[in-house]
Amino acid sequence: EIVLTQSPGTLSLSPGERATLSCRASQSVSSSYLAWYQQKPGQAPRLLIYGASRRATGIPDRFGGSGSGTDFTLTISRLEPEDFAMYYCQQCGSSLSGTFGPGTKVDIK
Amino acid sequence: EVQLVQSGAEVKKPGESLKISCKGSGYSFSNYWIGWVRQMPGKGLEWMGIIYPGDSDTRYSPSFQGQVTISADKSVSTAYLQWSSLKASDTAMYYCARRDSISSGGSYYYGLDVWGQGTTVTVSS
Numbered sequence: 730e731i732v733l734t735q736s737p738g739t740l741s742l743s744p745g746e747r748a749t750l751s752c753r754a755s756q757s758v759s760s761s762y763l764a765w766y767q768q769k770p771g772q773a774p775r776l777l778i779y780g781a782s783r784r785a786t787g788i789p790d791r792f793g794g795s796g797s798g799t800d801f802t803l804t805i806s807r808l809e810p811e812d813f814a815m816y817y818c819q820q821c822g823s824s825l826s827g828t829f830g831p832g833t834k835v836d837i838k
Numbered sequence: 839e840v841q842l843v844q845s846g847a848e849v850k851k852p853g854e855s856l857k858i859s860c861k862g863s864g865y866s867f868s869n870y871w872i873g874w875v876r877q878m879p880g881k882g883l884e885w886m887g888i889i890y891p892g893d894s895d896t897r898y899s900p901s902f903q904g905q906v907t908i909s910a911d912k913s914v915s916t917a918y919l920q921w922s923s924l925k926a927s928d929t930a931m932y933y934c935a936r937r938d939s940i941s942s943g944g945s946y947y948y949g950l951d952v953w954g955q956g957t958t959v960t961v962s963s
Contacts, residue, residue: 730900761945761946761947761948766950768883773954774875774883779940779947779949780945780947783947785949785951817883821948821950824897825871827873827875827885827888827899827937827950832883
């Protein structure tokens with residue numbers, strides 16, 4: 730089973746700063762199957778990025794995804810107040826597995 | 839509007855059985871995989887398993903195989919998650935989500951694009 734590791738565990742930044750979140754897989758993952766989600770307290774997760782780099786419908790262009798193989802990155806170019814939240818990567822595997830990473834919390838510095 | 843609506847919060851005792859539901863609307867329910875995700879209090883997201891309502895093909899995460907049963911009734915556009923004997927450690931929020939495949943440039947890309955609002959399950963004596 731593929732294991733996903735996210736770093737850092739917590740990222741403390743100020744509004745307007747750039748956030749870079751990492752997701753590393755224990756074995757190679759097809760980019761087609763790598764997704765990122767945002768979750769705010771008391772809410773269901775929301776799909777941000779699918780296929781490693783494609784923004785989901787309605788997601789602002791300050792969110793960007795990149796990477797391949799075992800290393801993937803979510804970048805938020807300029808943090809807005811509503812971006813402070815938890816972020817999870819997930820591999821939606823070809824075998825219909827769906828492992829999530831442990832998450833990165835982006836909080837206000 | 840495409841949406842998944844989950845059943846309401848449950849409070850149960852250890853050893854009791856439970857079945858929670860996830861009803862889809864606004865799309866062809868039979869043609870999309872529905873996944874279930876657990877989130878224990880203050881913790882991250884855990885993948886439980888997935889079902890294709892069209893033929894009830896079901897896959898479980900190894901961590902949840904034998905612990906829960908995932909089913910679906912396409913006639914009422916509803917997926918289910920059930921336990922035969924609850925434990926205190928089953929206390930959590932449970933989400934259902936639709937697995938979408940998006941075609942672009944001849945390739946397909948995948949993600950959980952629509953989520954239910956979550957069902958809180960509390961197991962306590």
